[in-house]
Every structure is written in C-alpha cells, then in structure tokens.
Amino acid sequence: MEVRRVQKFGKSTLMVSLPAEWVKEVGLNPGESIYLEVDEDGSLKVYPPNLKSESASKEVKVVVKSASPADLAGRMVYSLYVLGYDKITVESSNGPLNEEILRKVKDAVRSLIGLEIISQDLTTIQIQSFLDPTKYNMNSLINRLSNTLKQMLHYLNLGIKEASRTFLQEVVELEKEVDRLYYLSLRQLLMAQVNRSLAYMIGVKRIQIVGNRILMKAIEEAADEISDAANDLLSLHPEDLEAIKSSWDKIDMLIDQTSVVIDHVIKVLGKEDVKLVNEVIDELETLRRVLITEAIGIEEKIGKLNSQRALVVTRTLNLRLYNAIRRMEPIAEIAFNRSIENLKEIVID
Incomplete structure (x- = not known):
C-alpha cells in the first residue's frame, strides 16, 4: 500500500x-x-473515465461420457454461466455426445441471456458468452423481474376471466423469461462481488449483494408459484375451467391486490422511508388474511357446481397466490433494513 x-x-x-x-x-x-x-x-x-470492467476471459472444459447424467450436464452450464465463465467447452471422452446430453446442453444455452453455441461437432460443443455486463444495471434487472411477474398475474387473471388456454400458456412462457433474467442477475451479482469496477458501474453496493440475491430468488419463486397455478388450470377440461370462471369476480380482486402489493414492495426498496416500508409490511399481512377469508367463499361456490377437479385446482390456486405473497415478505424485510441502515438517530412517534 x-x-x-x-x-x-x-x-x-x-x-x-x-x-x-x-x-x-x-x-x-x-x-x-x-x-x-x-x-x-x-x-x-x-x-478513471475510461473505466473498463473486462477481466481475463474465464474458460472451462466440461468432460462427459456417454453414460453421464444429462441433467447434470445441463445444470453445469447454468452454474458456470452464473459464475461468470465466458467460454464453456463440453466434450465427450468416449465417442459422440449422446442425444440427451446434447439436448440438455442446448436447452440450457437457449435459456440464458447472451450465451450462444459457436462451434459444434460430434464430440464437442463450444459455448461463448457475448454479454456486456456493464449494460445491465442491477436496479433495472430487479424492475424487469418484478414487472414480468406482474404481467404473469395479469395473464393469469385474463386466462380465468376468459377461460382462455392461450392466456394461461402466456403465463408459463413469461415464467421462462423470469428465469432468464434471474440467472443473468445472479451472474451480474457474483461478477460484481469480485470486480469492484463493474459493481460501481451497475449500481451494486457490496453491503447489498446478499440482500439482492435473496430478493431476486424471492421473485423467481413467486413466478414459479404463478406458473404452477397456470399449469394447474391448463390441466382442466374446458367445462371445469368454465366452473372456475364463474367465481372470477372474487379471484380478480385477489389477483389484482396481489399485483398491487408486489408493486409496492419493489418500489419501497429504493426509498429510505421506514414508515412507508412498515405500511407495506402491514399491507402484506392484511392481504394474506383477506386471501384466506375470500378463498373459503370461492371454494364453497365452486363446490356447489359438482366439479371435483375444479374445486381441487381452485384450492391450489388460492394456495399458490398465498405463497406468492409470502415470497414478498423477505423483500419487504430487506427494504426495512435498508431504510434504517444509514440513520444516526431513529425516532418512533
């Protein structure tokens, strides 16, 4: 020094x-x-003004055999992407890559932003990241994640209102976009952890890295709940979906309020207003109680229609909405902590 x-x-x-x-x-x-x-x-x-975030390219080779678990090979691509590797080579040590490994690796590449296959032959796949990490600000990624989650709720609502499989399928497709953004966000966070110049450029404070990872996982898990709800509805026969549609007015209120509270939770992250954050935490608790109460009435109405399958899916729909709301609670806690971490004096009146 x-x-x-x-x-x-x-x-x-x-x-x-x-x-x-x-x-x-x-x-x-x-x-x-x-x-x-x-x-x-x-x-x-x-x-310096010409700040550069590039570091030495990270490269790795993954050697597989024809009997290697295909799921493991695909999962390895996800993990190496998150860890910031720029070039990944998947190579077979005993003949051509088997069909299942090939499919899993390609599915992983298609699911990750900025990743492409640049070369392939019978025994080798070369994968390259073309990401410019400086172009992905952390706050914008969090906002994109939450906005996509709200879009999922919007299409879930429309799918029930119109008994539309098309709208419900759109929920499932949007969940894939949440996953893509989630993996990109994790990559950005881990790279920022070891590269302070990059952290500065994309707005990542060292003290907030753990909190950001928790909140992004919470959004991803909430998206999983909404996607599972859509898949449950897609499994129904048309007449059962129509039965659930008959209670749309109540379901509409619950989905709309869930979307509103998610919006409020994300917005208070950037505000150092402890009272406002506290109000959002109370709002979350209130919505959970309302959902439990309203769910009873919805299920009773569906039960009178003699559609056992529709009743089961309605119960799981209510549970998944409840779980999506619960996923917002860690984010609200993070917002609360951030609202007081820089205070020298705290006055409660």
Whole structure:
C-alpha cells in the first residue's frame, strides 16, 4: 500500500496527487474527469473515465461420457454461466455426445441471456458468452423481474376471466423469461462481488449483494408459484375451467391486490422511508388474511357446481397466490433494513 500526504491547496481545499504509474496505466490526461466513490467501509475509490470492467476471459472444459447424467450436464452450464465463465467447452471422452446430453446442453444455452453455441461437432460443443455486463444495471434487472411477474398475474387473471388456454400458456412462457433474467442477475451479482469496477458501474453496493440475491430468488419463486397455478388450470377440461370462471369476480380482486402489493414492495426498496416500508409490511399481512377469508367463499361456490377437479385446482390456486405473497415478505424485510441502515438517530412517534 502506498502512502501519500494530504496537502492544502488555497484556503480550504485539500488535495492529494495521483500515482504517476496508475495515471499512465489507465491513460489519464490533464483536464479529464475521474469518478469518486465512498465505499461502505469509509474508503474512497477513484475510477478513471475510461473505466473498463473486462477481466481475463474465464474458460472451462466440461468432460462427459456417454453414460453421464444429462441433467447434470445441463445444470453445469447454468452454474458456470452464473459464475461468470465466458467460454464453456463440453466434450465427450468416449465417442459422440449422446442425444440427451446434447439436448440438455442446448436447452440450457437457449435459456440464458447472451450465451450462444459457436462451434459444434460430434464430440464437442463450444459455448461463448457475448454479454456486456456493464449494460445491465442491477436496479433495472430487479424492475424487469418484478414487472414480468406482474404481467404473469395479469395473464393469469385474463386466462380465468376468459377461460382462455392461450392466456394461461402466456403465463408459463413469461415464467421462462423470469428465469432468464434471474440467472443473468445472479451472474451480474457474483461478477460484481469480485470486480469492484463493474459493481460501481451497475449500481451494486457490496453491503447489498446478499440482500439482492435473496430478493431476486424471492421473485423467481413467486413466478414459479404463478406458473404452477397456470399449469394447474391448463390441466382442466374446458367445462371445469368454465366452473372456475364463474367465481372470477372474487379471484380478480385477489389477483389484482396481489399485483398491487408486489408493486409496492419493489418500489419501497429504493426509498429510505421506514414508515412507508412498515405500511407495506402491514399491507402484506392484511392481504394474506383477506386471501384466506375470500378463498373459503370461492371454494364453497365452486363446490356447489359438482366439479371435483375444479374445486381441487381452485384450492391450489388460492394456495399458490398465498405463497406468492409470502415470497414478498423477505423483500419487504430487506427494504426495512435498508431504510434504517444509514440513520444516526431513529425516532418512533
């Protein structure tokens, strides 16, 4: 660590010179601006104007056999992507890649933003990431995740209102987009954890990395609940779906309120307003109680229609909405903690 003396410049300005070696390395010229960031530990970071986040390309080879579990090969691609690898080579050690491994690897590549197969032969697949991580701001990714989740609820509502399999299938397709954004967000977070320059550029504070990972997982799990609800409805015969449609007015209220509370939870993340966050936490608890009460009435109405399958799916629909709301609670807790973490005095009135 190099030590430099702080000098006085003029009446009140303090200054410290920049190391000549660093100035030369980053190509800094007189008159250019630099960026300063106060870190959570009180240290000051200095960034050049031509800040680059690129580091050495991370490459890895995955060697498989014809008898290797195909699911494991596909899961390996997901994990290596999240860990920030730029080039992944999947290679067979005993003849051509078997059909199932080939399919799982290709499905994984198609499911991940910025990943492409650049070369393939009978025994080898080469996969390359073409992501520019500096273009994916963390707050925008969180907003995209929550907006897609709300779109899923919107189409779920329409699917029940119109007894439409098309709208319900759209819910399932949107859940795939949530997964794509989720994996991209994890990749960004883990790369930001080891690359402070990238963290600065995409708006990731070190103290918030764990919280961001928890909240993104919560949104992804809520999306799973809504997608499962759509799949349950898609499994019904048309007459059973029509039976559930008869209670749409009550279901509409529950889905609409779920969408509203999700919106409120995400919005308070960026506000340092402890009272507002506390109101959202109360709102979550109230909605859970309302859902339980309304679910009883909905199930009683469906039960009178002598459609046992429709009744079962209605119960699971209510449960999945309840679970989606519960997934928002960790996010609200994170928002609460962030609203007070920088306070010097807390007054409760």
